[in-house]
Amino acid sequence: MKHNIFKLQLGEILFFISGLLWLFALPALKSEYGYFLWVGAKVVYFLGFVFFFVNFVLRYRENKNNV
């Protein structure tokens, strides 16, 4: 059986981008640019949550009926 454990959907992709932005912000937090990235990472996180939430409701219904 082929496994694909790294399945990403839009919500998770945005969470991932948020993590990366945060990572780039970390060494530059003293500067305005770093702070902007840090705030941006959190904004992307919230956007990711919206997509994640919609997707998870759909998946939950599907899984509930399939097991």
Next chain:
Amino acid sequence: MYNSIIEISSIVRLFIQLNLVVAGAASLWCMVFSYKGIKDKDRGEYWNRLALYLGYVFIGALVLFILSWWAGSMFIFSPDSLAHEGVVHSAAYPDQLAINGFSANMIWVSILSLFNIFALILYQRKNKSFGYFKKRAFPFFALNFFILSVILSLSAFTGGLDKLQVALTLHNWHSIITLGTVICVDILFMLTIKKDNLKRILYPFYPIMSAAIWFGLGLDFVSSFLIIDGGLSLTDQFIFNQAVVIILILNGALLSVGINDELIALIKPDRVDRMDPVVDSVVRVSGSISIVSWITVTVIDFFIIPIALPWLVVVYLALIFMAYIVKPFAEEQFERLAPA
């Protein structure tokens, strides 16, 4: 956040907080499971059984919380009125917000203690009957969840409802649906390893718990925006804490959906017997990273640790490695502890 060095008062507060968070999360999910037990006519029995399993965790954490809270409140965090009567504060004087919190929570912890003593006596008198539990589980856990949420929200108290209090409330309360839920997920997983009927309802439910964790992390970000005045304090510890949060986000974003799907594949009608060894290892690594990271960000909140960044990283990695090694042993122990 509260003290400048590692003090006994901080350790006691951390112990109280951890038990409060676990009891709060367990009461939340027990409440949800028992509600589903009422609504889901076909599988209500299994939902109630899950609530009972997690109920043991709830009771354990609650007892430790109540005992440590009363001990802490009497010996370390005495409200000023008691101090005036001759109770001496420790030399390492704890933060005023925490003392205010103990004072504000006195009434709530009293109600919590009395309510649970009363409920447990009744349950004992009914010979711990499962039927008795099923009928009363939802209101019991709902009331406990409400009281524990209030206690957690007031555990650092400014004395009024200002912006700082809102930030502190969000910052403290989110732990129920982040750290507490992560612990509940792990314990439920270990308790149900050999219980196919329970896994069949629990695994499809895990995405809801994942969503709660993502939501809780978002609440913490909101709280941090509310208390940022005049920029960030870029200490080694802050940078380390931020790095751990990044690891949590990347770990969850990359793996949470895949892991949930792998777990669900184990319980489908055309299921595979066991997880692929590579996938199993990935699941164990991811689980270890998750639990250690959540505990790390919580612990760090209570102390300013006088260790340089590289050493913090070494300790953190060592803890993840230890969690990875210990996990199979813990699974075995929980499997044995699981009620029939």
